[in-house]
Amino acid sequence: AQRVTQPEKLLSVFKGAPVELKCNYSYSGSPELFWYVQYSRQRLQLLLRHISRESIKGFTADLNKGETSFHLKKPFAQEEDSAMYYCALTPYNTDKLIFGTGTRLQVFP
Amino acid sequence: ETGVTQSPTHLIKTRGQQVTLRCSSQSGHNTVSWYQQALGQGPQFIFQYYREEENGRGNFPPRFSGLQFPNYSSELNVNALELDDSALYLCASSLDSGNTIYFGEGSWLTVV
Numbered sequence: 001a002q003r004v005t006q007p008e009k010l011l012s013v014f015k016g017a018p019v020e021l022k023c024n025y026s027y028s029g030s031p032e033l034f035w036y037v038q039y040s041r042q043r044l045q046l047l048l049r050h051i052s053r054e055s056i057k058g059f060t061a062d063l064n065k066g067e068t069s070f071h072l073k074k075p076f077a078q079e080e081d082s083a084m085y086y087c088a089l090t091p092y093n094t095d096k097l098i099f100g101t102g103t104r105l106q107v108f109p
Numbered sequence: 110e111t112g113v114t115q116s117p118t119h120l121i122k123t124r125g126q127q128v129t130l131r132c133s134s135q136s137g138h139n140t141v142s143w144y145q146q147a148l149g150q151g152p153q154f155i156f157q158y159y160r161e162e163e164n165g166r167g168n169f170p171p172r173f174s175g176l177q178f179p180n181y182s183s184e185l186n187v188n189a190l191e192l193d194d195s196a197l198y199l200c201a202s203s204l205d206s207g208n209t210i211y212f213g214e215g216s217w218l219t220v221v
Binding site: 004 | 140144150199203207210211213214
């Protein structure tokens with residue numbers, strides 16, 4: 001079965017602390033992995049995708065096929081990072097996004 | 110702004126009624142998808158349209174149907190509404206397969 005698991009509903013850190021939002025997936029083929037973010041009162045938007053291998057707003061995510069994980073990391077959290085983060089995958093050759101349940105990140109001053 | 114607009118933003122319907130939700134995609138976006146997001150959950154894929162043809166469907170019953178029009182607008186229709194249909198419905202569009210997917214702000218549906 002195709003599934004994305006985000007084990008933490010809420011992650012609270014202080015400004016400047018490192019952040020890791022966990023994401024594990026279940027898929028037998030070669031998926032494409034994404035992180036989407038939703039800031040307060042804004043629409044869901046793409047943060048990064050694994051094939052781009054880029055850092056966006058200081059966030060990075062590495063696809064670990066052995067552990068079937070795609071954790072999102074940032075070395076120093078900022079208050080403006082507070083948002084809802086969703087990990088998602090698309091099966092090979094489709095645009096159908098399969099989302100996890102999301103993790104709310106709260107960054108305190 | 111991504112250019113994906115949805116209407117209405119909020120609506121309340123009675124169990125058994127029918128509802129039509131509308132989406133206007135960015136010009137040139139041939140692919141549109143609809144998602145249902147229940148409270149506390151991630152979005153769930155309902156179906157996708159590509160150039161006015163259904164191009165994939167999630168685990169939703171036939172009473173969920175859609176249309177895509179040549180002017181890049183689309184509709185989600187839900188018949189025989191049930192209480193569990195209460196959710197945020199998201200429209201998403203992209204230029205073509207593999208391109209960045211842009212989401213609308215969603216339509217909040219409450220079924221009473």
